[in-house]
Amino acid sequence: MMKKVLFSILVGLLTLGSALWADKEEPAFEVTLYPTTGVRFVVCSPSDGKLPSPLYALYNDKYLPIYISSRGPSERVLPSSDGHVRLYEKNPQDAENPGTPYLDIALPPQVSKGKVICIVAIAGQKAKPQYYFMREADLPVGGFYVINFSPVAIEMVVVTKAGQIPENGAMISPYRKPEDNCIVPSSPNLWSFLVRDHPGVKNLEYVLRVPASNEDEVPMPLRGSRFPLSKSMSHVTIVVKHPTNPQAFSLISFSYSSASDKRNEANAKASQGARRGAATPVLR
Numbered sequence: 353m354m355k356k357v358l359f360s361i362l363v364g365l366l367t368l369g370s371a372l373w374a375d376k377e378e379p380a381f382e383v384t385l386y387p388t389t390g391v392r393f394v395v396c397s398p399s400d401g402k403l404p405s406p407l408y409a410l411y412n413d414k415y416l417p418i419y420i421s422s423r424g425p426s427e428r429v430l431p432s433s434d435g436h437v438r439l440y441e442k443n444p445q446d447a448e449n450p451g452t453p454y455l456d457i458a459l460p461p462q463v464s465k466g467k468v469i470c471i472v473a474i475a476g477q478k479a480k481p482q483y484y485f486m487r488e489a490d491l492p493v494g495g496f497y498v499i500n501f502s503p504v505a506i507e508m509v510v511v512t513k514a515g516q517i518p519e520n521g522a523m524i525s526p527y528r529k530p531e532d533n534c535i536v537p538s539s540p541n542l543w544s545f546l547v548r549d550h551p552g553v554k555n556l557e558y559v560l561r562v563p564a565s566n567e568d569e570v571p572m573p574l575r576g577s578r579f580p581l582s583k584s585m586s587h588v589t590i591v592v593k594h595p596t597n598p599q600a601f602s603l604i605s606f607s608y609s610s611a612s613d614k615r616n617e618a619n620a621k622a623s624q625g626a627r628r629g630a631a632t633p634v635l636r
């Protein structure tokens with residue numbers, strides 16, 4: 353009998369102690385004013401094609417401005433429940449009827465969740481954009497990537513010794529329309545170099561060129577550079593045919609970091625403010 357009483361008292365003390373300890377713990381606040389997953393957009397256009405800026409995307413019950421350019425990925429957009437991203441040229445909140453989206457992009461199922469970069473390829477101002485998707489988990493930060501969107505094979509020559517260019521490099525296949533327009537590590541028109549696989553390499557020295565078609569010709573150099581590598585940044589170079597000169601090529605580059613998007617800092621500040629009991633900032 354005495355053992356049962358002691359056991360009951362012990363259980364009561366442990367329960368009381370847990371409750372008191374829980375009262376002392378700081379509540380966990382995670383305020384996300386802006387999406388932390390979803391799609392970021394970047395324009396790829398050899399003819400300087402552009403999109404209106406800003407465009408507007410729905411998040412919760414607000415429409416947020418999205419700035420899409422060729423310099424780097426835009427803010428994130430969370431797909432709707434039907435797997436579409438709808439972007440409006442004018443803020444629908446300023447009108448009674450939101451009207452037709454400027455862009456209505458259906459995401460392939462494999463990129464409908466998580467963190468994704470969408471390359472918006474624009475061949476000309478009047479041309480309909482094409483969309484290519486890459487999961488950031490597949491092409492992570494800390495990488496150097498070359499995507500061949502041209503109709504011919506190109507060659508990536510990595511210089512291992514200063515001033516000594518190897519005779520042969522890695523061949524990057526010509527563009528073939530990928531399934532669901534998704535770029536994956538196994539894509540034959542993708543070349544990648546990951547910092548994590550080469551921890552001692554600080555700079556990537558390379559020559560990107562079109563190989564000679566016969567013995568009487570010499571390779572056509574497209575770009576030669578010495579690029580500083582970073583664990584927290586990735587660099588993408590896209591090769592396309594020149595829009596007006598059929599014998600030439602255009603190289604379009606952009607970079608992306610490990611931050612969720614340009615609004616990551618605002619999310620962090622909002623969470624800190626919530627922990628201090630401050631009012632939640634208004635979405636802008």
